[in-house]
Amino acid sequence: MEQLETFRSEVRQWLEDNCPQSQRSLAAPEEQYWGGRQGSFASEDARLWFERMRERGWTAPEWPTAYGGGGLNPQQARILKEEMKRINARTPLYSLGIWMLGPALLEYGNEAQKQQHIRAIVNGEIRWCQGYSEPGSGSDLASLQTRAEDMGDHYLVNGSKIWTTSADKSDWIFCLVRTDPAAKKQEGISFLLIDMASPGVSVTPIELISGESEFCQTFFDNVKVPKENLVGELNKGWSIAKALLVHERKLMSEMGSDSPREQVPPTVAAREYLPFEDGKIADAQLRSDLVDYEMQMQAIALTHFRTFEERAAKVHSAAPLVMKYAGTEAEKVKSELLLAIMGSRGLGWEGEGFSASELDTLRLWAMSKAMTIAGGTSEVQLNVIAKNALQLPQS
Amino acid sequence: MALVLNEEQRLLQDTARDFLAERAPVEALRKLRDARDDTGYDPALWREMCELGWASITLPEAYGGLEFGFAGLGLVIEQSGRTLTASPLFASAVLGASAILLGGSEQQKEQWLPAIAAGEVTTALALEESHHHRPQQIDTTLTPAGDGYTLNGSKCFVLDGHSADQLLVVARSSGERDSRDGLSLVLLPRDSAGVSVQRTIMADSRNAANIRFEQVNVPAEAVIGEAGAAWPVLEAVLDRGRVAMAAEMLGLAKESFERTVAYLKERKQFGALIGSFQALQHRAAQIQVELELCQSVVLQALSVVDEQPEQLPLMASLAKAKLNELAKRVTNEAVQMHGGIGVTDELEIGFFLKRARVAMQILGDTGFHKDRYASLCGY
Numbered sequence: 001m002e003q004l005e006t007f008r009s010e011v012r013q014w015l016e017d018n019c020p021q022s023q024r025s026l027a028a029p030e031e032q033y034w035g036g037r038q039g040s041f042a043s044e045d046a047r048l049w050f051e052r053m054r055e056r057g058w059t060a061p062e063w064p065t066a067y068g069g070g071g072l073n074p075q076q077a078r079i080l081k082e083e084m085k086r087i088n089a090r091t092p093l094y095s096l097g098i099w100m101l102g103p104a105l106l107e108y109g110n111e112a113q114k115q116q117h118i119r120a121i122v123n124g125e126i127r128w129c130q131g132y133s134e135p136g137s138g139s140d141l142a143s144l145q146t147r148a149e150d151m152g153d154h155y156l157v158n159g160s161k162i163w164t165t166s167a168d169k170s171d172w173i174f175c176l177v178r179t180d181p182a183a184k185k186q187e188g189i190s191f192l193l194i195d196m197a198s199p200g201v202s203v204t205p206i207e208l209i210s211g212e213s214e215f216c217q218t219f220f221d222n223v224k225v226p227k228e229n230l231v232g233e234l235n236k237g238w239s240i241a242k243a244l245l246v247h248e249r250k251l252m253s254e255m256g257s258d259s260p261r262e263q264v265p266p267t268v269a270a271r272e273y274l275p276f277e278d279g280k281i282a283d284a285q286l287r288s289d290l291v292d293y294e295m296q297m298q299a300i301a302l303t304h305f306r307t308f309e310e311r312a313a314k315v316h317s318a319a320p321l322v323m324k325y326a327g328t329e330a331e332k333v334k335s336e337l338l339l340a341i342m343g344s345r346g347l348g349w350e351g352e353g354f355s356a357s358e359l360d361t362l363r364l365w366a367m368s369k370a371m372t373i374a375g376g377t378s379e380v381q382l383n384v385i386a387k388n389a390l391q392l393p394q395s
Numbered sequence: 396m397a398l399v400l401n402e403e404q405r406l407l408q409d410t411a412r413d414f415l416a417e418r419a420p421v422e423a424l425r426k427l428r429d430a431r432d433d434t435g436y437d438p439a440l441w442r443e444m445c446e447l448g449w450a451s452i453t454l455p456e457a458y459g460g461l462e463f464g465f466a467g468l469g470l471v472i473e474q475s476g477r478t479l480t481a482s483p484l485f486a487s488a489v490l491g492a493s494a495i496l497l498g499g500s501e502q503q504k505e506q507w508l509p510a511i512a513a514g515e516v517t518t519a520l521a522l523e524e525s526h527h528h529r530p531q532q533i534d535t536t537l538t539p540a541g542d543g544y545t546l547n548g549s550k551c552f553v554l555d556g557h558s559a560d561q562l563l564v565v566a567r568s569s570g571e572r573d574s575r576d577g578l579s580l581v582l583l584p585r586d587s588a589g590v591s592v593q594r595t596i597m598a599d600s601r602n603a604a605n606i607r608f609e610q611v612n613v614p615a616e617a618v619i620g621e622a623g624a625a626w627p628v629l630e631a632v633l634d635r636g637r638v639a640m641a642a643e644m645l646g647l648a649k650e651s652f653e654r655t656v657a658y659l660k661e662r663k664q665f666g667a668l669i670g671s672f673q674a675l676q677h678r679a680a681q682i683q684v685e686l687e688l689c690q691s692v693v694l695q696a697l698s699v700v701d702e703q704p705e706q707l708p709l710m711a712s713l714a715k716a717k718l719n720e721l722a723k724r725v726t727n728e729a730v731q732m733h734g735g736i737g738v739t740d741e742l743e744i745g746f747f748l749k750r751a752r753v754a755m756q757i758l759g760d761t762g763f764h765k766d767r768y769a770s771l772c773g774y
Contacts, residue, residue: 294768309397315399317687317690318683319687383680386680392671
């Protein structure tokens, strides 16, 4: 405990000395640094902050120092996160490589793959996107059809991937591809890394109901991929994908607290948009809805902390399994609640007559609908809980 | 670490679970009910529970206690929720002991705490005066008379009120009806002159009573703390009670849910185990989600009692409100998913359903605690 407290005061001092003042506030989307060949810094301070964190390996605090990571244990990493949050320090590098691919590579990749990719992720040199879903396979991910044929010295990839977030700005994509069409669904799938600069790769953005187009469809037309880009064993990609989905679900469940465009907290919005009587919100229904949401969020936050503590104590429970479902459903409730609190002021789409935060609220409300779909729908989450936590019989 | 049990706590939990499953299963409550037992619980069992130290878990060593912390007591109470065990654990070890520990004089502590810890004395908190929990709406009066006081008024929903040796009575010394100022706490024997007790048989087959106080003489030394200034102590006692009751409801919810999930794995309809039907799987999975969240809430609430008492009011209301909702949902689903046998008295699920409804009213229903939580948060 004492060591951890010493670590905390060192971290606090280091952040105090090294985090530029301009980097101590929520980053607007255009201020986030995502790295990669197309990546650019919004300001000189953003570059400085990123470089200082990178030097300590704190863009990926828990990864081994041998590959450029910070080498922190889970408790130390949590302290770093808490101390950054305390001063509102920005995430220095946003990266699917850090959140998703890296953990899988560290576990399943060979030494050459780790050498080639991990440090490049930590250093923000390569930006990654994910190629799982396909137009014909949404929740039933294992029915994917993109094929990788063994051509002797390389694989030949044909097919397309959808919901590839920011594929148009990414350098490499990690994909699930079918390598054995004859095998049962999950057994003929492999995990392949593909350089987006390869001939035959093309990308089209998709416009959403929120007006954003962060998602893309990515096409593979006779793309040659070197054989050393296969991660793990041939036809064993599904187990890697499952391990990765755990990271994605954890990420989705954390997005409420980590989101760069944070919505106004509903309790703050209530003070701005609702009349009070005797210190209470006058509208009894909205007051009741607000307290329901606040209590649920506190329960979720406590459960989140419980998963940390259980991990440190090596205790297993069903808590991690329920976080994605609980977290994303609560985000939807929050967005609906904000619209109800703001009334017609929460319905502005663009332009004059609305504040920036009012416009953001509506866009985030629309985006919240995707949260219970992406990364495994809520219905799939419930299937997983029924099967893995409750061991209910499968039909 | 507050949200994960340590080795000692796990051991205590296992001991309690094994003991209660062996000595006081739901079947024991059914027997008490069917025999219309006068005491309403098994005194021999209570003595054994006290020998295991359960009535003294939270008390300081100086008063014969184990100083094991409120979380330890919560774990035992959670297990008693699995077996629906009738005992003075809640009324005496939580409410009575807390009131004397937090509000009593040194002499009162020495007189009562070791006796409660040993199971020699049981207590009941006579608080409610209407059919909803309104701890400030007190009309029972405590008026000075000679060297002491006179007590007049009537109380309802007094848990263990007909069996407890001592009654801990909330009365008004001064102030308006709904004011938290002017309240007093007195401890007097149930058999005092002028006290009349009417046992009430409630849905859960556990002990409760209506009590009238008519011109009851109360000696000055029976007042716990300062007359007219009991609110801070009373509120802390109630919050401890709410957290303990939430722990009991967590045990009740887990047990009825586990029994239901087991049934889903054995009952066949239309040639398939009903647990393979997605309509039921999703409802069960949603309950699992809420159970995990409530588990975290209860663990946190138990730990703030000892470690961050300034957070206790908020956490107590969070815990009671969340567990009220959970217990209601789980017991309703438990009956529905059991189908026809779910509504028979033979199946024990009905005992959980009924206890849940009583527990939901004890020390504040969902609406009471949502309102309190919102007010504490400033909206």
